[in-house]
Amino acid sequence: MSPIPPTIALRPLAPPHLRIAVRGFSVLSRPPPAYPHHVPLTTPERILLGAGSAIVSLINPRRADMIATCGETTATPYFIYRLRDAMLSDPVGRRILKDRPRITSKSLNLEKMRAMRDGTVGREYVRWLDREGVSPDTRTQVRYIDDPECAYVMQRYRECHDFYHALTGLPVVREGEVALKAFEFCNTLIPMTGLSMFAAVTLKKDEKKRIWDTYFPWAIRNGLQSKEVINIYWEEELETDVVALRERLGIEMPPDMRQTRAAARKAKKKTEKTAPPA
Amino acid sequence: MPPNHLLRLTALRRLNSTSLRLSQRSYATTPFPEQDIYDVVIVGGGPAGLSLASALRSSSVTNKLKVALIEGQDLGPQKPYKPKPGTFSNRVSSLTPGSVRFLENIGAWKHIQEERVQDYHGMKVWDGVSNAKIIFSSDLLPTAPTIAYMCENLNLVSSLLSRLDELGSTEILDKARVEGIEYGQDDGELDLTSWPVVTVSSGRKLAARLLVGADGANSPVRTFAGIETRGWDYGRHGVVATLRIEDVEQRKQAYQRFLPTGPVALLPLPGDFATMVWSTTPQYAAKLKSLSPTDFAAMANAAFRLSHVDLKYILENMTSGLAEEVSWRESATPRDPALTPTHIVDVQAGSVASFPLKMRHADSYISERIALIGDAAHSVHPLAGQGLNQGIGDVQSLVRTLEHAVQHGQDVGSLLSLEPYYSEQYLKNHMLMGVVDKLHMLYGTTSPPVVAVRSLGLSAVNALDGLKSFIMGRAAGR
Secondary structure, eight states: OOOOOOOOSSSSOHHHHHGGOOOOGGGGGGOOOSSSOOOOHHHHHHHHHHHHHHHHHHHHHTTTHHHHHHHHHHTTTHHHHHHHHHHHTTHHHHHHHHHOOOTTTTSSSSHHHTTTTTHHHHHHHHHHHHHTTTOOOOOOOSSOOOOOOHHHHHHHHHHHHHHHHHHOOSSSHHHHHHHHHHHHHHHOOOHHHHHHHGGGSSSHHHHHHIIIIIHHHHHHHHHHOOOOOOOOGGGGSSSHEEEEEEEEHHHOOOOOHHHHHHHHHHHHHHHHHSSOOO | OOOOOOHHHHHHHHHHHHTTTTTTOOOSSOOOOOEEEEEEEEEEOOOHHHHHHHHHHHHHTTSSSOEEEOOOOOOOSSSSOOOTTOOOOOEEEEHHHHHHHHHHTTOOOSEEEEEEEEEEOEEEEETTTOOOOOEEEEEGGOOOOOOEEEEHHHHHHHHHHHHHHHHOOEEEEEEEEEEOOOOOOBSSSSBTSSSSEEEEETTTTEEEEEEEEEEEEOOHHHHHHTEEEEEEEEEEEEEEEEESEEEEESOOOEEEEEEETTTEEEEESSEEEEEEEEEHHHHHHHEEEEEEHHHHHHHHHHHHHHHHHHHHHHHHHHHSSSHHHHHHHHHHSSTTTTTOOOOOOOOOEEEOOEEEEEEESSSSSSEEEEEEEEGEEEOOOOOGSSSSHHHHHHHHHHHHHHHHHHTTTOOSSSSHHHHHHHHHHHHHHHHHHHHHHHHHHHOOOHHHHHHHHHHHHHHHHOOOOHHHHHHHHHHHTO
């Protein structure tokens, strides 16, 4: 029997980042990173990291790095691929995947956006950034997703999160984040956003009531019925009218959370004044 | 040729019973000419019909039978198969070693142009959604180093015609369309009332002791016999094309990828050629046929490399720039290097064609003085490359049956003689068609639980070398 000739060697090998998805490995033979910051994980590592980061995120939601890790480790299998396929099925989504734009304070011209007309996406986004006191640079790099294209999809989702805040008007307080995560789960199906809905148990009693009565129903209804928000090319929509964009996507505005919270605080102070503490 | 004594025996036997009633009987005006009475009339000059004729004439038992073959197309240009050099016909079939052994036994294989036949030794089949794979290699079965042979249909037909020429004594009526089939008449001397009589376009009538329908899926012989077929259309078209590839392997492999819309297969031909069969929806088939050669070659590569989501988007939404889009997506889609076939460079002009896919099985392969072989009896999905091999299996079985009948002095056209052919072939064919149909159904969905289960099953079978060599042995026709 003649030896099998090296037919595979004759064919040009796929570059490393395209081969990683099909090979299993052990901790002793970790493959090289497929993109900057990439850390390939084995399945037990992923499970442990996912569970641990989920617990820490629940205890301390200010740990953005833990929330990011939880999102990345629970996104495979299936969920991040589904989101990537949703982008591939849409013409704008495909352009985003081809161009791979990044949202940072350097890539967005904030001064120019401040000068835009009121009611445009750009102006409302900067207004929201100023109101909440955040900047676009606070997003961690994706590390634990093996496929480079899916890693970009996760990064894009993370960087667009602030735009979703501006789109829905929800503030950065815990209540607002939980409501927005519920909306994102129904729209993008990323598991971490679904897990974040459990953070509702850590809310105060009246916040919990508002979430349960108003914001969760709003989030579920709108998340399911609106178009995929991952397919919005934000860099091109900066001069669009926000109301027109919401209509195009099929999103209705929830009640203004900051106003509702302020009114509730005022009412509470009033009742405390009239009924002196015992 | 001297009249066959067996021929007259059956017809004349009735003379005793009719002679008493001579005065009451009405005769046919002219007696049926003896030179137009045949033992076997084969309708259809495709591979099945020609194989049957060659086999009957090569067998020492049946070569005394008077055989005629009727074919509607002109067989003259097909006899010396002289294709343009550097081109391959897009109608290519995969012949199992069992089929090739049969063709060698009947003396037809020596006439084939071997340099246009490609044997392959490996087969890689994988799931286009989950990338679960099964790899058949001829190393698993040292007794059968070749999995199958890719042979152009025209090459095969030409070799069979050459063999028939060599053997002689077969009446081949080409350019003769079947105008009608009816039962004969009793002319007082010969009672042909149970004999089918075929009228051809030239006006000539042939009476057949046994009429064999090898006339394809819409068989007029089957219609005449009143045999129904059962089955369904797949709602899919098979797009075929002859392609030029980049890297030529020393040990040629066949590749098949199951996409949700249907499987796409790349089968090797001699040199740097390959043939592709892509079963897909009629809309995608029409789109593929309308593409420029560059875009078509890009889509042929895409079929084996891109995700089904990508293919769906490109085929439904893009009309130009497909090659660039495919090139971009190839750089971003992970793939298993062991499974990816070599890059497809070009498509042969005029070789892109499509045909509808269906499954049909005739209720019976036989009737009084009628037998059906090949596509007239059954149509199968091409995903397993078994259609032509099933037809050759039919021919082998029918020849054995007729040999037995002749050796035992039976009337070759009677149901009693033909029954063994039907019982030997029917269940075998039915099971194969059933398995192929269920494979098509199983791989036609993207539903995650089904994908998970079928991928697990495929990977499990891939790990069992014993099972794989068993499957290969059965498929090779041992």
